[in-house]
Amino acid sequence: MLLALSTWPEIERYLGDNTGIIVPVGSTEQHGPTGFIGTDFITATAIAEGCGVQINCLVSPPITVGMAQHHMAFPGTITLRPSTFVNVIVDWITSLSKHGFRRIYFVNGHGGNIAPLITAFNEFYASLSVRAETEESSTLCKLANWWAMPNTDSIIKEIFADADGEHATASEIAVTQYIHPESIKPAPKDLEQAIHGSAALDIHNAYDYRQRFVDGRIGSDVREANQKDGEKVFKKAVSEIAEDCTSFIRS
Ligand SMILES: [Zn+2]
Secondary structure: OEHHHOOHHHHHHHHHHOOEEEEEEOOEOOEOOOEOOOHHHHHHHHHHHHHHHHHOOEEOOOEOOOOOHHHOOOOOOEOOOHHHHHHHHHHHHHHHHHHOOOEEEEEEOOHHHHHHHHHHHHHHHHHHHOOOOOHHHHOEEEEEEHHHOHHHHHHHHHHHHHHHOOEOOHHHHHHHHHHOHHHOOOOOOOOOOOOOOOHHHHOOOHHHHHHHOOOOOEOOOHHHOOHHHHHHHHHHHHHHHHHHHHHHHHO
16 A cells, blocks of 8 residues: 555545554665666665555655765765755654654665664654653654665575675666666676775765776676566565564554
């Protein structure tokens, strides 16, 4: 069930016996020479919607733009400032909580969103803590980074090993190839070996990033990406997240 395709009376009925909602969150940023700029929100949205169908849970419209300043030296990237992103998430949670959603489960597709998402949860909790206790005081948020869920991470390592890399990973590109087979971009013949590194720890800004990771990838061999493996990773992520989300909603 998608919030975007529901009517308000349907949401009112849903809230009568369900207070869980899944929120996909991603980024609009370069993913190397073969990856879609929408990779992070495309994967998060498809996995969130797959999970919503499996466990009969409402799915929010995706948050398609996140914290992507590292990628701004590559055309097409759109970023929010960290403070803007935190405010967007806090307002999203505040709106859902106001309607009676008490378990808000974020399916995230982008590593750069993790720190601001946790900050946003704490901003929201802080706003509850300084008010008198109400029904809303029981609202909880949870973050699931789909690629890092233990079983999904294992299958990614098993299939792609070192070729997966750290940005524009072979696995996430494989998942987008499974979701959008009509738009697959073949890897260029002269594709160079990508350098391994960590965007989170080493990189200051977009110019630094582009200088060190010239085609946008970090460590990934995108020639390994294919639809069949994308399907395996996607299905594992959906079932693992469905299980985790179910126990969160029941908590
Ligand atoms: Zn990505």
